[in-house]
Each structure stands twice: as C-alpha cells, then as structure tokens.
Amino acid sequence: MRKAIAPIVALIIAGAGLTTFFALRTSPEPVTSTYFLMDTVFTVKTTGGDAATINEHLHALASDVDSMTSYYKAESQTVRVNAAAGKGSVSVSPEYAALLKTAVAVEAIDHGRTFDIAISPLSSLWGFTTKDFRVPSAKEISDTLAYSHSDQLVLSGTTVQLRDSRSRIDLGGVAKGYSLDVMEEYLKTVKPQPQQVIVDFGGNLLLYSGGKKHDWKVGIRDPRGQGIIGYVRSDDAFVATSGDYERYFERDGKRYCHIIDPSTGYPGTLNRSATIITDIQPMHGAIGDALGKVFFCSPAGSQRSLFQTVQGQGVVGVVIVDAAGTRSTLGPITFVSTTAQ
Amino acid sequence: MKRSDRIVGVVILIALMLTIVSWIVMHRTRGAVAVVRVNDKVVATVDLTSLEPQTLHITGVLGPLVIVADGKGSIRVAEATCPDQICVHTIPARSPGDQVICVPNHMVITVEGKGTGIDALAQ
Structure with missing residues (x-):
C-alpha cells in the first residue's frame, strides 16, 4: 500500500512545487516612474535591467531637451532666438540646429499649410501660452498671421535668425518626440539591456524592446471619452498623437483646441485626433510628433497623398479620427475597433 | 486507518493547498x-x-x-x-x-x- 502511494505523492508535491515556483518567479516586475515636465505627464515603465536607474536617466534626458527647447524657460535656446527676433542672428547648438532643420523639413512636406513652428504668435493671441483664453477678431488673426510663418526664419548652419521682430518660434510641436529620439539613442547603449521600456510622454510613446520584435498592442484614445476606441499592433516604434481633446477651451458651445491651423490662424477643426506610427530611426520621434499636426490639420482629401509622400521616410501607419468621429487608417496597419463608431 | 495513510493524506492536502494558493497568486484580479x-x-x-x-x-x-x-x-x-x-x-x-x-x-x-x-x- 505504502509503496504504491509514495510515487504519486512525490509527483503531486513536485507538481505543486513547480507551480509555486513559476507563480512566484515570473519575469521581473516592471518599475514605473511618473514625472511632470513640458506641461504634461511623463511616465516610464521599465522591465528588466537596472530599471530604476534607467527611469531616472530618461527623465534627466527629457529635462535636458526641455531646457534646450522650452518656450518659457530663460536660458533656453528658443528663448534666445525669440529675444533676438528682428535684431540679429543667434548661434545655437548643433543639436538644436538639427532639430530646427528637421521641423522645417516636415513643414515643407505640405508647404507650411499644416505645420509651422513659427505659428506661436497665433497661439499667444488665442491665449494658449498664458491660459488666458479668448477668441480674437478676424482682423487680429490676419494681421498676426502675416509674420507667423517659417519664411521669417533664416537657418544657416548653427546660426538662426528671425527677420520680423514680432515673429516667434515654439518647438512644443516636436520637443516631446525629439526627447523620445534622445531616449532611444541612450537605451540602445544601456548594459544590461532592459527587456522592455515603455515611455509615455504626454501621450507620445516610445515602445522599446531592443529589437526583440515585441508585438506591442497600442490603444487609440477615444477623443470624446475615457478609454480606447480600438488598438493597433506594432513592432518597436514611436507613436505620436495630436488631438483636440486635452488642451482646449470652449466659448458659446464651440471648442477651440490648442493646435492652430497655420493656413487659417484658427484652431484646427477638421479632425479630432491623428496618430502617427514611425519606425525606430534617428529623428523619427520628432518627425512623427510634427506629422501628428500635419495630419491633424489636413482635410480627408489630401491625407492619402500626404501619406504616400512620407511612407518611404519611416512612417509605418496613421490612424485618424475625423470631426464626425469616423476612423480611418493609412498604411499597412490593422486597426482593431473595440467600440462602435 | 494506518498512521502512514494519515501522513499521506496530510501531504496530499498540503500539496493541494499549495497548488490552489499558487493558482490564486497567478490569477489574482483586483476589482476596479x-x-x-x-x-x-x-x-x-x-x-x-x-x-x-x-x-x-x-x-x-x-x-x-x-x-x-x-x-x-x-x-x-x-x-x-x-x-x-x-x-x-x-x-x-x-x-x-x-x-x-x-x-x-x-x-x-x-x-x-x-x-x-x-x-x-x-x-
């Protein structure tokens, strides 16, 4: 009797032991850190490697980009360029010049009609820089628009000049994406390599698995509610979203969002959100960030040809929710809807 | 019942409990x-x-x-x-x-x- 039962008991104990072992010792727990900068939330979730140190370092890198590009912080290169508007040229760092060049190149894709870093006097006119919101008159808008285009910007090597004394540049439309570029450069060099890092910088994402081809599931935020309207699957990528649902004000039942359409001087109204997925290549974080505004301010009729222009330059796919709530995708991505339109 | 049978029973019970606890640890869900x-x-x-x-x-x-x-x-x-x-x-x-x-x-x-x-x- 005893002999017959002993092996069974041993087997059960072994089984229970193994189950316990795997339950308690799965992959390392992710370390999540949340910081606040660039007027938004910055969250890093790192699994494996020296996670806490990685998170701290990523935050330091984002702070550096903020100090370099900020529209508000004294001593930033943007503030120096703006302070010299109409007076003379300013010498900037090679990194800053490269970022400006990238932003101007994205502007050129749609001839400055849908994205312009020199639109910031209009943002100020609408009160988005001071949060003292107001609806300007049509005359104020057309007057301001006259000097709020990048044709006022002269960029030669690392020398920058704004011709009109009233012109201003603001790199808020590329700074978060550019931060993700800088972070990705650093993550590649980290030893030991983390298994996964998810950086969420105000909704702009860096999905990093160190080339392990992780199959990421990226939720697309419902622009008129909490939660998601669906998701897309992606390899490691930068994911940038421009939307009208976080920074906006309402007057007389009308919504005015913070993204100013450079062709009109009014807040963009054609779409609710545009999400751009770009592959992991230098500057593709910044490019994706800027393209978010391009597609956000584009009418449906021109989105397809715009996409064909940028597809060869690292853009994997685009998800757009238009002003009526209709969703469309561009590129070889599959959008899986989790809610009805 | 023999003493050895009782021991076997207790061992099986412990093993079973361990399995259940592990299962819960693996699949624990929190409410919202x-x-x-x-x-x-x-x-x-x-x-x-x-x-x-x-x-x-x-x-x-x-x-x-x-x-x-x-x-x-x-x-x-x-x-x-x-x-x-x-x-x-x-x-x-x-x-x-x-x-x-x-x-x-x-x-x-x-x-x-x-x-x-x-x-x-x-x-």
Missing part, C-alpha cells in the same frame, strides 16, 4: 480601484465598486483638490486650484487604464485593475 497620486506618491485609494459616494480632499502641488467618487463606479476631479481646469473638465474615469490628470498639481488618478490588454495608450 482608483489610485490617487501626487508626485508619484499614493495619497489615496478608492474602491470604485463601493456603492457609497465618497469625497476626498487632497493637497496637490498648487493647492487643494476635491475628488468625488459617485458610488456608481466613476471618479472625477470636482474642484481644483489650477489655471486651466483641464482636470475638472476631464471625463470621469471608471475602467482600468482610465486617468484623470492635473498637471499643475502633479496629480494623477488612475483606475487600476485587471487587464485592458493594452501595452500603452496613444493620446
């Missing part, structure tokens, strides 16, 4: 719980399954915030000392992954709980 953080430190936790409405008074970086759980599964910021009032206008959070954020106050409400199945949210 809202966690309120200021500067990444937890300042309050609210059970959203509770039917009792609840009002929280917390202090953010800029000043006081009033957070209301309505007793029907939603949580929102009712009042805040911040210039833009984005948090107050944010749609209440109720499902895992939902957030209400007040950037000037460094305050984040996150609904935690099992599985949205999503790695990250593009927004």
